[in-house]
Amino acid sequence: MSYAIIGFGKIGQALAKAFARSGVEVSVATTRDPASFASQAAVIGPTILPTTLAEAVKAEVIFLAVRFESHPEVAEALADWKGKTLIDAMNTQAPPETLGGLPSSAVVAKAFAGADLVKGFNHLVAAVLDQDPAVHGGRRVVFLASDDDRAAAEVGALATRLGFAPIQLGRLAEGGLLVHARGTRWGQLIFQDLIKFD
Template sequence: MSNSKNKAASYAIIGFGKIGQALAKAFARNGIKVSVATTRDPESFAPDAAAIGSGIIPTTLAEAVKADVIFLAVRFESHPDVAKVLQTWQEKTIVDVTNAYGVPIEKMGGLPSARFVAQSFTGGKLVKGFNHLGAAILDQDPAVHGGRRVVFLASDDDGAAAEIGALAENLGFAPVKLGGLSEGGLLVQAHGNSWGKLIFQDLVKFD
């Protein structure tokens, strides 16, 4: 957290499918700049980024991972490829938006999916979040009937959870913290053919 006190944190979204684009729209709606990257050449998705807003910056994977906060919006199976880009993820917060649909629990060594993902990002702080809503819902303005759409956050690092909670509020959502990855993470995770109790629960908070 040392650097973010002096300057505003920088943000990146890795993965620019339906979920990545829905997240980018939330940034664009609130005038917050964010880099977006995939394993493809940035030119290939630059028109989609431009269509969302001028603050959505198409870039390479190597460039995107320089951000302070990185949203992992790739297919679950692709997370190790992203993790390999850096030797250490120290000083970085990774928001795990993946869902391990169809991935047998044995393949994850019996761990909750978020803890399994966290193992790949050596030194980084992982927050599970923004993954419990389908892309079509995440894509909408989170201001609903005078309330704000809830996003659930789980992390073993309280500082990282607070940082992403503040960002979620800036993006117009109502963050609800669920505790650590092993407890809270289980409520919002999918693996194999089962999913946690809060997956797909579209809730609105009224202040």
């Protein structure tokens, strides 16, 4: 399985650190030349591979960690996203009426036609996501929501591999609303830093 993170701000770098801690190789890209962030990637670890957007979108599983307003530009990198699993790690406080009354992930799913979309890794602030998910003998929880059971299970397995404890919330329009912002109202699980003990 091949992985990529698109966006290399605070969230993108926190995700990259999770991959580095687990020794899992991941491509990282932005809309900028990879040379402009190669030194930051090198500091995180040798399994973090800076690349172009055109190369990153060849991965099978892709984290979307750009500003919400930038996702349409990323979507243009491929004409057809079929066969890709896309993890929407973005948040937006755009008023619901500007999103057609839809959860932001439903808007993202339309832009990335054909992709299997999972909402996840977005409820933790970057400073928390950045930390080792092993806490006091437990594992930090990440919430996942998707309309595709296979994709949700696949991302759940990856979250476990990265050291997190995935909790499936169900479909985007159901449990997924708990990790969506709706204008100035945040879903009830956003910013909840929970630890699961086995």
